Amino acid sequence: MNCRSAENLFSAFVEDELNQKERRFLESHLLSCRRCTASMRELKASMDLCGALPDVDTSPHFEDDVMAMIRSGEALRPSLIEWLRGLVTIERIRPFALAGAGASAVLIGSFAMNALHLNPSAVVADRTAKVHETQAAAPSGVATPEEVAATTTPEPTAPAPSAPAAVKSDAGYAWADHSVRTSTSIPDTTVPNPGARYEDEYITDQFFLERGTDGGNNPTITPVSSRASDDVYITF
């Protein structure tokens, strides 16, 4: 142990806070170093002097002055920092924090919906595009570019009393009908992605099952040709 590291332990030694190992090292150093021994004694003596400093008394009217300032109210005005601290108490902040948290949750939710492509209108448009891609790939496809363009913006029509009537339409025949049905009284149509419900109901790329009503509350399932020009449909 050198003098510098010994010096760092002086206070702990005087206050008996050293562990056994440190104490042994320091004591062995002090035995061999007269300078550190003297320094340690001086440190202890100066600590005693500090501890023996005479008190600085307050004036006799100290307490009365404080009480007078309190009674007058003048001294009770909060400082700027105290005033600001009073403004930001938990009770005051809580409503704003809750409102902010709610708004954040809505924002995050909408971002998440967009990120996951769960926007219903976007999904419908996407499905429409897929159908027309299929039609274009088919050798007997008859859809013209104008028709494709027309089907990408399906226009809602009034709820059809029977599905075939909608299927006969040249433009937006299938998906347009589905989108319309989302607003009918069929309970399943409350699902925000109507296209997804029908995806597993494809029979081939030429036919799929279409749900509808018979004009009343009775549901119907109709196998439908996916090509409008075929004009083929079966109802049972």
Add this chain to the structure above:
Amino acid sequence: MSTENDDVPIEPLRLKKLDFAELTDEDVMERCAMGSEAAFRTLVQRYRTRIMNLVCRFINDRDRAEEISQEVFLRVFRNRERYRKSGKFSTWIFTIAVNLTKNEIRSRVRHRGTFSLDAMEEESSGQGVTFPDAKPLPDEDLNAHEIGQKVAEALRKIPARYREAVVLRDVEGLSYEEVGQILRIPGGTVRSRINRARLMLKERLKPYLTLEDV
């Protein structure tokens, strides 16, 4: 219409006067928070000298130290409802005092032109400005009062961050843990600052030390 009860003398309601001397600082402060003026007076009486000592050791101005000490108690009163009994009252009030004193030192440094050399040393933390030690006087010429002045002077001349730690520990007698809480520094830093401060003080006080009984 008289009843049996009329014959029984009514004992005067005896309210035992609460003796705050028996209560801890925390209990007294709790009563102060409930609006007891007597409790507040008790706290002022208990702490005024300690707070005055602390502030006086930090700044070299007795009158200003008294004003700051009064402000400490006014802040205690203003914030009495914020005090949490889970913490020690002494730690709380010393924290207020240290913060106010630091503000005072900063303010003095900012207005250095109208203040004394002490403020310059506050700012430089004792590193940039050197103050030669006063010519040491022989021990026998110094009485206790003069030695006290030398110690106070030595305290004022060590850097502020060391001084505040050693004053709280060696002058006020607080524990290392309390010093750490008041200064918001970890325990290891408290210990190293106090050790460093003591070494500085030892160097400054060397001419006045009597080592016979050490």
